[in-house]
Amino acid sequence: MVQLLFTILTDGLIYGSYLFIVAVGMTVIFGVQRVLNVTHGSFYAFGAYLAAYLGGIWYDHELPDFGGFVIIFLAAIIVGVFFGILIERGLLKHLYGKDEHIVVLATFAAFLALEGVGLFIWGTDPYFFYQPQAMLGFVEILGMTYDYYNLSLIVLALIISLAIWYFLSRTIWGRLLRAVIFDREISQAMGVNVTAVFLGTFILGTTLGALSGAAIAPTISVLPGIGVEVIVLAFAVVVIGGMGSIPGALIGSILVGVVRAAAVHEFPQAEMFVIYAIMAIVLVFRPEGLFAPPAVRKI
Amino acid sequence: MKHRVLRLAAVGVAAVLTTFGVAVGNAVAKDKMVIAVPTFLTGGGAPAFGIPARNGTELIIQAINKGQVPAPYNTKGIAGAQVEAIIYDESGGGAKQVTEYRNKVQKLGVDMFAGFVSSGTCAAVTAVAEELKTLTLYSTCGTPRVFEELDKNPKYVFRTMSHATADGVSLAHYVASKFGSANGYTGINQNYAWGQDSWRDFDLAMKVLAPQIKGSTKGQWPKIFAGRYGAEISALLKSPEDLVHTSFWGGDLEAFIFQGLARGLFKKKQFLMSVAGTAAYRLGKKLPTGIVLGSRGPYGIYANQLIDTPMVKWFNNAYVNRYGTQPTQPSYQYAQAILGAKFAYEKAADANGGKWPSTDQVIAALEGATFQGVATVVRMARSNGHQGVTDHAWGVASFDKELGLPVVSDVMHFKGDCIMPPNGIDSVTWLKGGMKGAKCD
Numbered sequence: 001m002v003q004l005l006f007t008i009l010t011d012g013l014i015y016g017s018y019l020f021i022v023a024v025g026m027t028v029i030f031g032v033q034r035v036l037n038v039t040h041g042s043f044y045a046f047g048a049y050l051a052a053y054l055g056g057i058w059y060d061h062e063l064p065d066f067g068g069f070v071i072i073f074l075a076a077i078i079v080g081v082f083f084g085i086l087i088e089r090g091l092l093k094h095l096y097g098k099d100e101h102i103v104v105l106a107t108f109a110a111f112l113a114l115e116g117v118g119l120f121i122w123g124t125d126p127y128f129f130y131q132p133q134a135m136l137g138f139v140e141i142l143g144m145t146y147d148y149y150n151l152s153l154i155v156l157a158l159i160i161s162l163a164i165w166y167f168l169s170r171t172i173w174g175r176l177l178r179a180v181i182f183d184r185e186i187s188q189a190m191g192v193n194v195t196a197v198f199l200g201t202f203i204l205g206t207t208l209g210a211l212s213g214a215a216i217a218p219t220i221s222v223l224p225g226i227g228v229e230v231i232v233l234a235f236a237v238v239v240i241g242g243m244g245s246i247p248g249a250l251i252g253s254i255l256v257g258v259v260r261a262a263a264v265h266e267f268p269q270a271e272m273f274v275i276y277a278i279m280a281i282v283l284v285f286r287p288e289g290l291f292a293p294p295a296v297r298k299i
Numbered sequence: 300m301k302h303r304v305l306r307l308a309a310v311g312v313a314a315v316l317t318t319f320g321v322a323v324g325n326a327v328a329k330d331k332m333v334i335a336v337p338t339f340l341t342g343g344g345a346p347a348f349g350i351p352a353r354n355g356t357e358l359i360i361q362a363i364n365k366g367q368v369p370a371p372y373n374t375k376g377i378a379g380a381q382v383e384a385i386i387y388d389e390s391g392g393g394a395k396q397v398t399e400y401r402n403k404v405q406k407l408g409v410d411m412f413a414g415f416v417s418s419g420t421c422a423a424v425t426a427v428a429e430e431l432k433t434l435t436l437y438s439t440c441g442t443p444r445v446f447e448e449l450d451k452n453p454k455y456v457f458r459t460m461s462h463a464t465a466d467g468v469s470l471a472h473y474v475a476s477k478f479g480s481a482n483g484y485t486g487i488n489q490n491y492a493w494g495q496d497s498w499r500d501f502d503l504a505m506k507v508l509a510p511q512i513k514g515s516t517k518g519q520w521p522k523i524f525a526g527r528y529g530a531e532i533s534a535l536l537k538s539p540e541d542l543v544h545t546s547f548w549g550g551d552l553e554a555f556i557f558q559g560l561a562r563g564l565f566k567k568k569q570f571l572m573s574v575a576g577t578a579a580y581r582l583g584k585k586l587p588t589g590i591v592l593g594s595r596g597p598y599g600i601y602a603n604q605l606i607d608t609p610m611v612k613w614f615n616n617a618y619v620n621r622y623g624t625q626p627t628q629p630s631y632q633y634a635q636a637i638l639g640a641k642f643a644y645e646k647a648a649d650a651n652g653g654k655w656p657s658t659d660q661v662i663a664a665l666e667g668a669t670f671q672g673v674a675t676v677v678r679m680a681r682s683n684g685h686q687g688v689t690d691h692a693w694g695v696a697s698f699d700k701e702l703g704l705p706v707v708s709d710v711m712h713f714k715g716d717c718i719m720p721p722n723g724i725d726s727v728t729w730l731k732g733g734m735k736g737a738k739c740d
Binding site for chain 2 (some may be wrong): 003004007008010012014019036110115119124125126128130133136138143144146147149150211216218219220221223224228229237256260261264268269271272
């Protein structure tokens with residue numbers, strides 16, 4: 001029984017960490033810009049592809065194994081900055097103030113276009129980048145084998161959440177961001193460069209999306225379509241936790257991860273059902289999500 | 300006046316003949332025939348299935364047009380007509396594929412279809428194929444439901460290989476023979492038609508062929524394209540059964556293997572992987588040693604390594620030279636369907652005095668016939684002669700360092716009549732009834 005509970009908790013935390021890393025970028029962007037960014041799935045896919053591509057070159061030249069970890073972060077930054085600027089300046093800046101549905105449709109269109117771009121660049125062959133995961137090996141805890149790489153995702157999720165908390169609550173840029181979240185117009189009137197805040201936020205969210213893909217790449221086969229599944233799960237987590245709430249994304253991810261792990265171990269047929277059942281229950285009792293404050297409408 | 304009327308009539312007839320040129324050509328000869336070939340060109344199904352299938356199609360059609368395919372297919376074209384393939388994307392789901400099918404028939408006027416990877420697509424387009432009276436050869440999709448539930452009296456639809464029941468039954472034979480002392484089996488299969496049917500057939504066959512090996516009721520059912528299997532791997536590691544059955548394919552299969560390798564899963568459990576042949580060459584050294592590997596018949600790795608016929612040698616050499624990699628099961632299966640078309644059209648044309656045959660004549664030629672595929676003989680011996688019966692092979696995978704390729708050993712071959720339900724009985728009834736009528740000698 002102890003082993004079962006431990007296994008469920010560990011599996012749940014690993015899966016929840018994965019979900020959080022994927023969803024947090026989307027949450028940050030929605031929290032500041034009120035943009036439900038469907039292109040997040042593309043950033044995940046491009047992060048994974050670039051990491052796997054660069055990793056392939058790196059390991060083909062038999063360079064040191066640890067370089068794979070540097071590549072993960074490098075790929076995330078390259079993809080995040082490039083696509084952050086491209087999408088925010090090229091698309092979203094023309095849509096601020098427009099109906100939210102139009103913005104969602106526009107990002108969905110961009111997502112479809114980027115799927116095509118991905119196919120054009122990377123083709124249909126899968127890319128493998130397993131070396132970082134294989135290098136770290138595995139450990140046996142309470143009779144259950146876990147690989148260090150997946151366990152490290154829990155640490156990465158913690159670092160990301162602490163870094164975002166520190167940034168938002170302890171830095172001047174974070175305070176500026178919160179001011180814009182609270183009231184964009186007043187902030188602008190007080191001299192805050194809202195355009196720069198929006199661009200910076202979008203690049204941050206894009207980089208987090210790309211980081212999630214790059215970090216997951218060593219555990220998957222990187223191939224066309226990987227961004228599609230991710231966007232659905234990320235959306236479920238964001239809705240459960242509360243649109244734009246970072247603590248909500250964290251708690252929502254862990255909740256989904258642990259409940260899903262319990263289902264996998266005890267009721268395998270229900271593993272996907274439970275995720276959307278949680279979402280449905282939360283929406284019935286707290287339509288704004290677990291942690292989002294009630295929305296204030298300006299009249 | 301009379302001449303004017305005659306002239307007008309001649310012009311009218313000429314216009315009609317021009318407009319319906321293809322129909323007129325049908326009665327005499329034909330320069331070109333068009334085959335629509337659906338396969339996954341995008342999405343998760345493309346790397347493992349779609350692209351090897353496309354490559355196999357391109358290769359065989361170009362060789363047919365040049366008369367380069369070994370005997371008995373060493374004449375140019377199909378019944379004298381050069382073949383044009385319209386290879387299009389099978390992604391997007393059943394509704395989209397029905398629309399695509401209609402477009403290809405009604406707007407482009409294709410002569411026939413050959414292909415289809417997904418059981419879901421086959422299920423969706425079967426009724427439309429019959430409605431539009433268009434010859435359609437399913438090359439790969441596995442669900443037995445096509446002729447057992449959806450189209451019990453097929454006319455225009457054929458399948459040129461055994462269906463998925465043969466995979467489960469042949470695997471159960473292999474397990475009974477090689478792992479008879481195992482303490483039980485569990486499974487991890489994608490939670491949709493393919494995964495559910497694969498598990499059902501294997502489980503039912505095991506109950507008949509190896510009843511001493513008990514099946515688990517706690518198999519794993521992740522969503523297709525889930526990509527992350529941490530909890531499932533924990534559950535499998537924790538399960539008491541020795542054997543694990545999986546029909547995973549594509550990116551799911553590769554992701555599962557990477558995640559399982561990192562946790563020592565394949566050293567602790569004996570895996571039975573019914574479609575691992577599609578990933579063998581791509582994974583190379585990362586293919587877990589010792590897994591029981593399936594290729595849905597004697598295709599891919601089994602043909603490349605073990606079949607020494609002129610046809611397989613030619614196909615393998617031509618494929619490797621052109622694409623720089625070994626052909627896998629979809630390459631063989633798609634080429635097999637195209638060869639089935641060449642066989643049927645030419646047999647029908649012969650019976651028609653050398654003239655281009657009608658669709659009905661082609662159907663009559665293919666129904667119940669036996670033709671040579673690339674790697675195996677295809678007997679259209681089930682479902683009123685519309686369902687193919689082909690042999691199967693299973694073995695254990697490893698990586699040969701000298702060859703630089705994955706290989707199979709401890710291989711067992713199974714005859715189609717041993718692993719397919721006899722004519723007139725559906726798979727589940729046959730399996731539950733103890734597989735009576737199977738000819739395994």
